[in-house]
Amino acid sequence: MEGVTQTFQIKTRDRKYIGFEDTEAETQWQGAFTFIQAADTQLGLQEKYIEKKTNPGWEKEVKWCTQMVTKVNKMNPAPKFLVICGDLIDAYPYERNGEEKETRQHQENDLKMVLSELQIPLVCVCGNHDVGDTPTAKTILKYQSSFGDDYFSFWCGGAYFLALNSQFWQDRREVETLARAQDEWLEAQLLYIEQHKPRHSIILQHIPPFIDTIDEPSQYFNLPSYIRQEMLDRFITAGVRYVFCGHYHRNAGGVYNGLEVIVTSAVGAQLGTDVNGYRVVNVMEDKVVHCYHGVE
Numbered sequence: 001m002e003g004v005t006q007t008f009q010i011k012t013r014d015r016k017y018i019g020f021e022d023t024e025a026e027t028q029w030q031g032a033f034t035f036i037q038a039a040d041t042q043l044g045l046q047e048k049y050i051e052k053k054t055n056p057g058w059e060k061e062v063k064w065c066t067q068m069v070t071k072v073n074k075m076n077p078a079p080k081f082l083v084i085c086g087d088l089i090d091a092y093p094y095e096r097n098g099e100e101k102e103t104r105q106h107q108e109n110d111l112k113m114v115l116s117e118l119q120i121p122l123v124c125v126c127g128n129h130d131v132g133d134t135p136t137a138k139t140i141l142k143y144q145s146s147f148g149d150d151y152f153s154f155w156c157g158g159a160y161f162l163a164l165n166s167q168f169w170q171d172r173r174e175v176e177t178l179a180r181a182q183d184e185w186l187e188a189q190l191l192y193i194e195q196h197k198p199r200h201s202i203i204l205q206h207i208p209p210f211i212d213t214i215d216e217p218s219q220y221f222n223l224p225s226y227i228r229q230e231m232l233d234r235f236i237t238a239g240v241r242y243v244f245c246g247h248y249h250r251n252a253g254g255v256y257n258g259l260e261v262i263v264t265s266a267v268g269a270q271l272g273t274d275v276n277g278y279r280v281v282n283v284m285e286d287k288v289v290h291c292y293h294g295v296e
């Protein structure tokens with residue numbers, strides 16, 4: 001596995017994505033382009049949670065991820081990047097026992113092996129399984145050393161993207177200082193968007209603010225209702241119109257005051273009736289449209 005993980009490179013530094021720089025080529029609108037939004041590759045969930053096997057493996061997720069990579073590599077013109085909106089692998093980062101730690105490392109290695117075949121830039125966003133349901137300074141650090149910054153921004157083709165750590169809104173008890181740092185960074189980013197007025201401003205995160213409607217009650221699969229409206233109102237004022245998410249393992253979403261929340265089903269295990277898949281997103285001059293595709 002050693003040779004394999006060497007080919008996987010961390011692509012963020014100082015809260016920026018390396019490869020999409022603030023040059024004219026990326027900050028100015030150059031015409032329509034495509035990117036791929038995937039979520040919940042989550043190696044290990046299918047046999048552990050869905051099939052409840054005694055010795056769960058993750059060959060199925062490896063197969064689905066490989067199918068996605070193969071299909072995306074064949075796309076012409078090539079998409080600008082592929083983003084995985086969290087829950088990259090299933091095993092939690094807590095070190096409750098050695099076995100768990102070992103499983104996580106194996107899942108991480110296998111995911112990186114598959115993704116190393118991807119011929120376009122890979123953008124990783126963290127989910128609750130990546131930083132823990134209750135993140136700690138240690139689990140965040142572990143994530144950063146494996147996959148890069150837990151939140152960052154980048155320009156791409158005249159659109160501005162914010163990748164966020166949504167777990168800070170779900171449970172910040174152990175990481176109050178780190179969560180507040182993201183809040184401050186995010187506010188500065190929103191001011192930057194107000195100033196620079198990108199053609200499109202798009203947010204990428206794991207947990208959806210809501211699944212169907214702004215006024216739905218809080219539950220496992222959405223963000224707490226008490227922060228939801230204020231957060232989205234702030235996004236809208238800044239000029240953000242699209243929030244792409246995962247976590248739900250089903251396709252869903254809705255519109256609130258002109259801001260669209262897009263919830264994309266999993267590359268990995270399904271909790272509903274969707275097929276394993278990913279979303280092809282077309283960024284056009286006046287709008288962003290998207291379509292879900294199966295990996296097969």
Ligand SMILES: [Zn+2]
Nearest residue numbers: 087127128247
């Ligand atoms: Zn999740």
